[in-house]
Amino acid sequence: MLTVIALALSAVANDDLIKTTTCKTNRVGIVTVDTYTRMGVTNLTVKTMVENETTRIQNIYLNGKLVMDIWDMGDGLTISAKAQSDCDVGTHFSEEGLLECVNLMDSNLVTLDHFIVTNNVLFPIPSDEIRKANDINVDLKTLLDLNNVKTNTPENFAAQAVKIANKHKDK
Secondary structure, rough: OOEEEEEEEEEEOOOOOEEEEEEOOOOOOOOEEEEEEEEOOOEEEEEEEEEOOOEEEEEEOOOOOOEEEEEEEEOEEEEOOOOOOOOOEEEEOOOOOOEEEEEEEOOOOOOEEEEEEEEEEEEEEOHHHHHHHHHHHHHHHHHHHHHHHHHHOOHHHHHHHHHHHHHHHOO
């Protein structure tokens, strides 16, 4: 039995994300595992097995703890969010029923990690994009706070909204 192991490391988008790829081949097929780490902690593994057909298992982690599995065996996705996770898991599907993104949030709806999807494969977004999204959410929470809505005239509320929009225009 012939086994070849290849190892590749790459920094993704000059961010704190690192992608490690291992590949094993033998007479039966090829197994590739892409492991993504953020600040030294694994947040995503993508295991692709190619024999007669392609099977892909994607595991999403938060703080080293498995929070979600996505299985693709060629006939659709099977998604399993794990109970007792330290986060809420959100998914978004296109009108065609394709998975577009996965979001990990805390109980205050702060994004802890976010993954975009291309061809049913997840990719973590850079940390600076997560920070920008959370900054926008903080300003929107302040704007939409019930006390702020009740105590401001429609004109003042609109002015606050425009100020927030301008502040985050390039984000």
